[in-house]
Amino acid sequence: MDLFSETILDHYKHPSNKGSLKNPTITISEVNPLCGDKLKIDLKIDSKNRIKEIGITPQGCAISTASASLLSEKLIGKSLKEIEALTEKDIFKMLGIEINPGRIKCAMLPLVTIKKALLMKELKEKK
Amino acid sequence: MLNQSKIKNQFPIFSHKKDGKPLVFLDSASSTQKPKIVIDVLKNYYETSYANVHRGIYDLSEKSTEAYEKSRKTISKFINAKSAKEIIFTRNTTESINLIAYSFGNSNINKNDEIIVSALEHHSNLVPWQELAKRKHAKLKIIPLKKDLTLDFESYKKLLTKKTKIVAITAMSNVTGTIVPIEKFVKEARKYNAKILIDGAQSVPHLKTDVQKIDCDFLVFSAHKMLGPTGVGILYGKEATLDDMPPFLYGGDMISEVKQFNSSYAELPNKFEAGTPNIADVIAFEKAIEFIEEIGLENIEKHEKSLLKYAKEKFSKYPEVKLYTPKDCKNAGGILSFTVKGIHPHDLATIFNEDNVCIRTGQHCAAPLVESLGEIALNRMSFYVYNDFNDIDIAKKSLKKALKLFK
Ligand SMILES: Cc1ncc(COP(=O)(O)O)c(C=O)c1O
Numbered sequence: 001m002d003l004f005s006e007t008i009l010d011h012y013k014h015p016s017n018k019g020s021l022k023n024p025t026i027t028i029s030e031v032n033p034l035c036g037d038k039l040k041i042d043l044k045i046d047s048k049n050r051i052k053e054i055g056i057t058p059q060g061c062a063i064s065t066a067s068a069s070l071l072s073e074k075l076i077g078k079s080l081k082e083i084e085a086l087t088e089k090d091i092f093k094m095l096g097i098e099i100n101p102g103r104i105k106c107a108m109l110p111l112v113t114i115k116k117a118l119l120m121k122e123l124k125e126k127k
Numbered sequence: 128m129l130n131q132s133k134i135k136n137q138f139p140i141f142s143h144k145k146d147g148k149p150l151v152f153l154d155s156a157s158s159t160q161k162p163k164i165v166i167d168v169l170k171n172y173y174e175t176s177y178a179n180v181h182r183g184i185y186d187l188s189e190k191s192t193e194a195y196e197k198s199r200k201t202i203s204k205f206i207n208a209k210s211a212k213e214i215i216f217t218r219n220t221t222e223s224i225n226l227i228a229y230s231f232g233n234s235n236i237n238k239n240d241e242i243i244v245s246a247l248e249h250h251s252n253l254v255p256w257q258e259l260a261k262r263k264h265a266k267l268k269i270i271p272l273k274k275d276l277t278l279d280f281e282s283y284k285k286l287l288t289k290k291t292k293i294v295a296i297t298a299m300s301n302v303t304g305t306i307v308p309i310e311k312f313v314k315e316a317r318k319y320n321a322k323i324l325i326d327g328a329q330s331v332p333h334l335k336t337d338v339q340k341i342d343c344d345f346l347v348f349s350a351h352k353m354l355g356p357t358g359v360g361i362l363y364g365k366e367a368t369l370d371d372m373p374p375f376l377y378g379g380d381m382i383s384e385v386k387q388f389n390s391s392y393a394e395l396p397n398k399f400e401a402g403t404p405n406i407a408d409v410i411a412f413e414k415a416i417e418f419i420e421e422i423g424l425e426n427i428e429k430h431e432k433s434l435l436k437y438a439k440e441k442f443s444k445y446p447e448v449k450l451y452t453p454k455d456c457k458n459a460g461g462i463l464s465f466t467v468k469g470i471h472p473h474d475l476a477t478i479f480n481e482d483n484v485c486i487r488t489g490q491h492c493a494a495p496l497v498e499s500l501g502e503i504a505l506n507r508m509s510f511y512v513y514n515d516f517n518d519i520d521i522a523k524k525s526l527k528k529a530l531k532l533f534k
Contacts, residue, residue, distance in 0.1 A: 003477055004474070004477075004478070004532055004533075009532065009533065012533075013533075036489070036490055036494075036497075036503035036504045037471075037503070038503070059503065060471060060503075061471035061472075061473040061474050062471060062474045062533075063473075063474070103473070103477070106473065
């Protein structure tokens with residue numbers, strides 16, 4: 001079974017960085033309207049525009065939850081620029097499994113959510 | 128029991144295996160597979176008899192028209208309509224409902240009037256009424272669901288008033304499989320002179336339907352959910368009701384006389400069938416109905432009930448499984464929705480898919496209903512003539528595998 005590798009199942013059952021943060025810099029919730037999956041992400045960003053802390057509250061399938069968990073580990077210490085440069089390819093590589101077209105949305109939900117959060121932050125700062 | 132292997136043999140798709148695994152198709156509530164005779168008619172018609180209908184004087188066109196109208200006649204008999212004029216061809220159930228919401232709705236619903244639907248509705252029998260209510264500043268009322276997953280008839284009686292212009296309800300839920308005793312609902316609506324539309328998308332393929340006995344104003348359903356081709360929807364309407372309604376789409380085929388600045392419109396059913404229709408698929412649909420009638424709807428219903436009972440028994444053995452079906456099989460068609468603790472429906476369907484078992488997951492185009500059950504998504508198995516106990520056994524094996532994997 002390729003899709004449900006040990007890593008995926010492990011991160012699904014015990015997601016890293018699970019829970020809300022106190023005083024986050026940004027909070028964003030995103031829904032996958034096809035399956036009703038929900039994901040809330042809290043980010044704490046330091047003065048150098050790097051991710052200092054991340055808190056995820058996933059409510060969805062193994063793929064989207066594992067993707068959120070793995071991504072949360074990967075992003076700590078990363079600059080916002082580096083995050084913006086991440087692509088679908090990076091996510092697939094991070095998950096280490098083959099994603100069929102029907103599940104791409106699940107795999108991408110966490111990154112899409114975080115990018116949206118960063119965009120919102122930028123817009124807010126411009127105002 | 129139906130003679131399963133004999134029936135399965137008549138559906139070419141079941142002769143194709145995936146990695147040596149036979150196809151276990153448990154998603155007929157979404158759309159069914161097609162028997163060879165339906166596929167053959169399509170091919171044959173295009174190769175030997177195709178021409179547009181209602182137009183040419185030449186033989187081909189006349190024969191096309193004849194076959195197209197013969198299918199209409201067969202459908203009218205299948206649901207016991209008074210006449211073939213009462214059968215209108217659309218693209219699907221959704222379009223049939225929209226036709227009614229626009230044509231009947233726009234000319235009959237006014238400010239403060241009331242429209243009643245139920246908590247069991249598919250989006251296609253909910254959203255068109257939401258929009259109509261918004262357009263006309265009318266009120267949308269919803270018949271609630273009881274704990275046992277049947278509709279609350281007593282609440283329905285209280286919702287009806289003199290202002291109720293139309294009641295639009297399903298005869299069978301595509302999520303819980305609940306069979307609604309529609310005749311009772313129609314009788315009640317009649318006391319208030321309200322029109323009543325029955326969404327038969329799930330019921331007509333599986334239960335004997337007699338529109339004169341039901342006494343509804345409208346019945347809508349889709350050919351693709353009953354062994355027929357995609358692209359054919361049926362709108363049955365009482366002749367007098369349809370006569371009073373303005374056309375929905377305007378153009379060719381639906382006119383009687385056209386002048387430069389004014390036109391008059393054709394009689395039923397052409398009045399509601401503007402433009403070149405889906406001729407080939409309508410003709411092929413007749414074969415699907417003949418196929419169903421040969422097996423017999425009573426036999427189909429009995430067969431599906433026994434599958435439902437069997438599936439309930441097998442799946443309820445697992446404490447992780449929660450079933451969303453009326454307790455009594457009497458109140459349900461061949462549909463079984465369920466959740467599995469600790470496994471998201473999408474993950475479960477992915478594991479089933481590895482065993483070539485097709486189940487539906489998600490919100491089933493009934494988000495308000497699924498949410499009211501307290502779930503974000505459900506798994507659903509649904510049955511038809513080609514399914515057998517073995518299909519359920521294979522699905523059970525997939526479930527066991529999933530439980531082990533996600534332990
Ligand atoms: C109860 C019910 N109503 C309406 C529809 C819509 O049918 P169609 O997609 O053919 O328009 C469906 C199909 O899923 C259904 O189950």
